[in-house]
Amino acid sequence: MTTLAKQAEPAAPPQPGKPSKFGIRRIGDLKIALLFIFPAMIGFVLFFLVPTIRGIYLSFTEYSILGDPTWIGLKNYTTIFSDDLFWNAMAVTVQYVALNIGFQTVIAIGLALLMHRVAKSTFIRGVLLLPFLVANVIVALLWFWMLDYQLGIVNEVISWLGLPRIAFFGSDQWAIPTIAFVNVWRHMGYTALLIFAGLQAIPNHVYEVANLDGASPTRTFWSITMPLLRPVLVLVLVVTVIGSFQVFDTVAVTTGGGPVNASRVIQMYIYQKAFGESDFGYASALSVILFIILALVAFIQMKFLKGNETDLD
C-alpha cells in the first residue's frame, strides 16, 4: 500500500520558474484546480478584493451615491482629524471595548476553569454557550426589556432593595456600560469555551508535579496555568477585541447611538454617515481608519504578548 501511495503522488512539489523535466508536472493539477476554485474565486474577487480596493479609493473621494465620486485627495482624512463626533465615537468605542473585554475575559477564565475542573459535562458547557447562538438583536431586545426603567425586572429588584431605579439605556453614564454588560452576557460562555480548549491542551503531568511539590491552587494558577495558557489567551483576546471594536447590532436596536452621542460607537457613526447622510466618501475614510486601528491592535497584541510563542517546550 505504501509503495502504491508513493507512486501515485507527484515526485516533488512543483517549483514555478524552474523548468522541470515534464511540463505536465510543473502545471500539476492546475486545470482541475481552477475548476474547483472557480466559484470561491468569484466570491473572493467580487465581494472581498474589489470592495477592499474600491473602499480605499472611495475614501479619497466625495461621493453621495448620486452621480460619480469626485477625487478630493486627503480631504476626508484631514476633516476626520478635526471632527469632534469622530473623536467622541472613538472614545465611546474604546470605553466599550475596555469594559466589554475586561469583564468578559476575567469571567470567561473563571468559567473555563470551572468547566475544566468542576463541571465537566458537555451539557453545562452547552447551556453556557446558548446566549452566543442567539442573535445579537434578540439578546439586545431581551435585555432592553429586562432593564427597562419602568417595568423591567432588574429595576423591580433594585427598587425592592430600596435603591433608586437606573435608566440603563437612557442615561449618558449608563448606556455604554449597559451595552458592554449585555454583550459580556452573550459572549462569556463562548469565550470560556475557547479558553477551555486551551486548558485542555495543558498536559496533566505539569499539574501533577506541582501537586506533588505542594503548590497551592492559587500558586498553580498563576505560575502554571496562566503562563501556559498565554498563547491561547492572546489569540482569544485578538479575536474578541477585534469583534468588540465592531459593535453595532446591540447599539442599533437599543439606543441608536444615544442619548445624544453617549453610545454612538464608531461603526454606528460610519453607518449614519453612509446611510443617514449619504456621505459614502467620508464613511469609507472612517472605515479605512477603523481597519488600520484593528490591524494595529492585532499586531500590538501579538507582538507584546508574544502570542505566537509557547512555553510548553
Next chain:
Amino acid sequence: MSTSTNSRHSRESATAVVGSPRSRRPRTKPVNWRRAGAWVLVVIAVVVTIAPFLWMLRTALSSNHSLASNAGNLLPADFSWGAFQRVFGLQSPEQAIAEGGSGADINFWLYLRNSIIFATLTTAGQVFFSAMAAYAFSRLRWPGRNKVFAIFLATMMVPPIFTALPNFLMIKNLGLLNTFAGLALPFMFMTPFAIFFLRQFFLSMSREVEEAAMLDGAKHLRIFFQIVIPNAAAPLATLALLTFIGQWNEYFWPLLVGQDENVRVLTVGLGVFKSQSPQGAPDWSGLMAATLVAALPVLILFIAFGKKVVNSIGFSGIK
C-alpha cells in the same frame, strides 16, 4: 506520568478504605468547601444564563396591559396568546391596538420564511463552494497554491463594515437591492474561515482510498463527490450548522440591502417591530413573543445538535 497517576490513585483508594471500610461513600469525609463553592459558582452561571430566556417566555405569554401591575410576578401576568397572535398578524389592527400593540402590519410568518430562504441559500452555497476550494487547496497540486491560500486567509482580517459599503454600492448598481440575490450573493461563494476549516480537515484525512480510486482511473470530480464529501460528512455538517446559525443571526447586511417587507429577515423585522411599538407604553409582550419566534429555530437546532456545536468550538474558533 503514569507512575504519578498510579501512586495518586492508590493513595486515594487507600484513604477511602481506611475512612469507611463498609459503606462505599465515606460519611466521615469532610465537606470539600472549595469544591462546594465552585459548584455554587457553576449554578449561578447557569441560572444567569437561563433565567433571561425564561423571562422572555413569561413575558410573551402575558397580556401586555397586565405587565405593569404584575411586574415582579414570576408567572405570566394574565396568561394570553395575544402577543403571538399579534406577531403573526392574526389580530385585527383594532384588537392589536386594544391589547397594547401598534396596529401596524407586521407579519412574522413572512420574515420567518425570508430568514429560512436567506440562511439556507447562503449556507448551502458557502459550504459547498468552500469545500470545493478546500479540496483544491489540500489535495491538488498546482503552482501558486499556497500563495493564493494565504491571500484568501488575509481577507479574514478585513472588517465586514469595510467591504459592506462598496458591496452595498455594487448590489445597488446591479439593481439587486431588496432581492434575495442581493442578500445572499456576498455570502454565497466562500468565507476564508470555511475554506480554512475544511482544508484543515481534508489535510488530516487519509489519502489511501482516494489514491486507490485514482489508480482505478477515477477523476477528481468523482473522487470529490463520491469519496471526499461522504467521508467529510461530519465536519461539513458542523460547518453548515455554525454557518446557518451565523446567517440566521446576521443583521447588518440585511439591514442595508433587505429593508423591503418581501425580503425582510427576522432580525431586521425585530428592529422594525421595536421601533413601531407605541413609544410611551411599548408592546413588551409582543416584542418578547417576536424575539422568541426568532430565537426558536436556533434553540431547536441547538437542542438537536448541541453537542456537535459545543465540541467544535475551540478548534474551529482558534486554530
